[in-house]
Amino acid sequence: MDWSRLPRRLSVVVLLEAAMVLIAPSAARAQDAWDAIFLAGNKIGHIHTFIEKVSEKGRPLNRVRVDTVLNFRRGDDVVTQKMSYGTIETPDGEVLRLDTRTLTSDNEIRVYGDAIKGQMNLILEGTQQRQEKVIPWGSDVRGPYAAEQSMARKPMTKGESRTLKMYIPDLNRIVDIELKAGETVDTLLGDGAKRPLLKVEQLARLDGKPRSELNAVLWVDASGQVLKQDVDLLGGMTTYRTTEAGAKAAGAPGRAVKYDQIRNTIIKVGRLIPNPYQTRYVKYQLTLKDGDPAEVFPTDARQSIQPAGDGRSATLIVQTVGPTEGTAGAPSVDAEFLRPNGIITSGHDRVKRLAQRAIGNAVDPWDQAVKINHWVFDGMKSNFETTFAPASEVALNLTGDCTEHSVLAAAMSRAVGIPSRVAVGLIYVDNEKFPVKGFGFHMWHEVYVNNRWVALDSSFDQSSVDATHIKLSDSSLEGVSPFESFLPIVRVLGKLTIDPVELR
Template sequence: MMRGLGPLSLATLLSSLFILPATAQPPKPINPGDPPPIIIRPKKVGDPNTAPDTFPDKPGFIVIRPNGKAPSLVNQPTTPATPARPGPTRPAQPGAGGVAVPPPVAKPDADTVFDYWFVACVDGQRIGYVQWGAKKAKKGDRELLVGVKYQNFTVARFGQVVNQWGEESTVETPAGDVLITGMRQGIGKDQALVLNGIVDGKVLKISGEGVAKGASDTPWPPGVVGCVREPALFKEKQIKAGESFEYPSYIGVVNRVVKMTATLEGEEALALWAKEPARKLLKYTTKMEAVGNFRLPPATTWVDAETFEPLKMEFDFPGFGGRVSFLRTTREAASAAVARPIELFNVQSIRLDREIPGIHRADTVVYKVSAPKDDDPGSLFATDPRQTVKNLDAKAKTFELHVVAGHGPVRGAAAQPAPGKEYTLSNYFINWDNDGVKGHAAAAVKGLPAAATDWDRAVAVERWVNRNMKAFEFSQAMATADNVAKTLSGDCTEYAMLAAAMCRAVGVPSRTVLGLVYAPAKDGKPYLAYHMWYEVFADGQWLPLDATLALGGVGPGHVKIADHSWHDEKTLAPLFPVLRVLSAKPAVTVVKVEP
């Protein structure tokens, strides 16, 4: 599989691990007073009634719109983009994976370079679609190519059906040189993470919208492949079976250029659609280099042996509970409504072997962990004063994880290094320097005595967030603290982001924690579910708090994977340690419980 669909799905998984966004809408357009040379700006996703002038376009600039609509020059006739809607098509028969899809159709017009629609499914169950297209465009006398990949998934968690969307785009020269990049990912109610980039020599100059302004630039090596050129690499390289080619690719959701390696496995004869004859296909395997300790699973792409167009893509995605497939089809078939969304909670949680009554008030739990799919299982989970790895068997890839409760400063504990400024400053996600967060923070600590300690203030914040947030309202996913301060709704990520921001607003250093939390089940066998809480630095120690429970700390049912300050971070890369644990598919049993 070429990397094009993988990172979009990666963004979906990153946000769905904790909570799923309900039809998040793209943010307001870039400040008209300070536009980039080319504006990457969508119509409101999911709103077919949005008027063409909702986002006024600046004359002389290229405007890129999602869903495969043609890029247009302002002052030339354009048709505003609307979300794909099911339309009439010939009767569809069951195809690969049991999904009813017809084969793709021809190019719609002369300006279209390509227009690919893929139905997305997990083990034969439809989850949505991906549209990947490219159009010719002009800016003055200069010819350009504009590519857009748009993903729309409909899934469920705890029975609630929600929609996720994301898009990537590039502006390229006919020779394949990338000039401009764009990335939008829904992260919260009426909020999206938006990063645009302009290539300037060996650097991609990043400009974020709204509070994302100031996002870090990233190195830009020669030959980065964009949305338009990428599917043409199969034909361009024309390698033999067993041979490979490499290319650098920009992954917008983590704002990094990574190396991709595609290997031709050989030729196969497959019938992709019902009542269609088998055709000769070339099978490629694509691998992404590691980003830290994480890499996407290897993926497979089948391309037509004559045209070299991609027709089918598959990769193993533990977060969706199976094999994710993308099969080329018509727009109507791909964008048809998802009738039975997959339930993600069960596949995104780790089943325990027995119940632990009163775990949040217990002192210690020893877990036995087996992680056969990880190369270094002993580093899967964090090690700190509250949590240690013991009895590691490197060959069997098993170990014991000893987790103790943390309820405030520990007398006589060794002082830990003082935190840097990154744990006190306002940043993109933990942004406290605004009236909403500061107002809530002031309300939380109101009434505390003058001699109140940092720990006292942090506990007061935990209590206030717990009492004022609307729990389990599935409309947020990694929303920024200022957004949560307005909505006061969401799940664990929103509780953690807001509480961490409020702590910083009252002078207490903070960071978020990614991990697992004990979750009971009706059948008596509980889960360890992916969760987020936060830690504060008080009395020379990093101390845990969880505003979803407000217990003045956490028990041994909170298993830590990693922590992060989110300093200078405008992507979801800090969640990669969680994806690594998910990909390792660990099995966990309870060895001992100490009250």
């Protein structure tokens, strides 16, 4: 495989984006607080929380702002990513207004809204396609610092538990949190000193189901301040409370940045796959450290999974499936797979022009889909720096990695009337210049033709997607929570082992 094509396989910047929504910032009682962020033992950035008292029509309120800066390597490049989250709250912590801004490419994605009569009307802007979503919003909903906010007001004691409702930015979802206080333990902090801190488990449920990827361990002092937080993701993510100088001491632009997203997120395998592009059938043995793979990996026309019965392992079979193979489905799909949204901006003039250019005189939907797939492969250049751009931006720049290839191909498909969605999962990496062979994060797209969802990969010009593509989720990317589609990847990286046991 050509080394220049590797960036198309490994678009992992969005993984940090998804993972960072799980790290809680400082408590609202602190007027100015700093936290240093470490990933797999490497400093990658910091969080700055600032609170000021304001007044609105004579009502005392707090304005909270949380700024996050990340610095990491992608091969030979250093990437800086910034996120900002703000709220207007009552002194008791009730969230009245919120505003989240994420710089993922040339565009700033903004989600904001006001709580009115038990509802939060969320508005997504910044991708040339405004979207809105109304979610229930009670007076008990708190911001992403809900745990520390609660413990600062009333410190916990051993054996105590309490429940909270916490809003997670970027996911734009409300998560049910249970805090469980354990023992007081001498805990190593970022400055090398040890302090006796209370261990508090933060357990999350989303839509009534446990979500271990949203869990954390908090290390809390006697006043309720979280001095350390551990999240079991991507090799281990830890934040330490520190000073401004300590938070900015390393990982800033121009200074040594050690963490490499590409190399640090590869899942090693026990058996190499010699010809991944030509592999049409693979039987995998999967083992997940903290759960059943059968509850994480979906089943579709390409892949099926059989649990082993031990709650930790399963057999996954993945095979190439064409546009006429398998059982036909419904004659149509939901309209969300045809209409434009904030990421798949299929109504953009440039996207529509490129789609018409790509299909030429083709009339059959599958022929059109294949031509679009090839055009995106042939017309785009690889770019490490773009993280998750909307199709309208990709259509203008024609640069990006697998996420940009996928959203553009999906948007061009919709522009000519072909339903489409993106698939998020893993793909085998086998480049000779790359020191580790194994599975890395990848995105491709699927189209609905002949009453079937069929996978294509515009990063590699595959209209018959090989069996080293392992899907974890698929999405129309509609709504105000585009990063939610990547949570299954965050869930398994650093916890999953993959053993290909049969190849064809």
